[in-house]
Amino acid sequence: AQKITQTQPGMFVQEKEAVTLDCTYDTSDQSYGLFWYKQPSSGEMIFLIYQGSYDEQNATEGRYSLNFQKARKSANLVISASQLGDSAMYFCAMRGAGANSKLTFGKGITLSVRP
């Protein structure tokens, strides 16, 4: 079984500063994928970044980077130069090696960016 754990309470960050959102996972699969999604107050799910379990380099997408530490089973999202529009709920998710490509989601972290 797969499990994603996001335990941080609501996070606050000052505009233009960097913030790290924590995510740990558990799986017995050797091949898996890790995702981060953003959900603003409007409700849609926006894909941010993906990391494959065999990728040796940390994934980056613009201001987003994923700090992937495989031995520790962590996949933290780093947002650099925070903007007011980054205020949202952030979900970490993983997909394992089974035939079902379902995403297993964590419970999410609320990020508030202060001006």
Place this chain on the structure above:
Amino acid sequence: EAQVTQNPRYLITVTGKKLTVTCSQNMNHEYMSWYRQDPGLGLRQIYYSMNVEVTDKGDVPEGYKVSRKEKRNFPLILESPSPNQTSLYFCASSILRTSGGAQETQYFGPGTRLLVL
């Protein structure tokens, strides 16, 4: 524009009145899935489909049905809705997974907010 569409976006109904939420994608994806989102629980998978006429249960399938007669459409059917099915529902699609390391984004629809009275 690549997208997943859902209809309706908002729905208020009463217990026992059958309803269907439609989902359509224009990316020729084989894989489609339904999730429900509830406060404090994140998103949980209801049903999924790996191709036309191939569907299977996710983690919380009770009270739901799906069908996949065409590749682009994957409707969610609530035969007899109950108040505990009040939730935010998402449809998603993607290509089928390939070997590890490939970018395999799941695209989500805008969500359907359902209230069952």
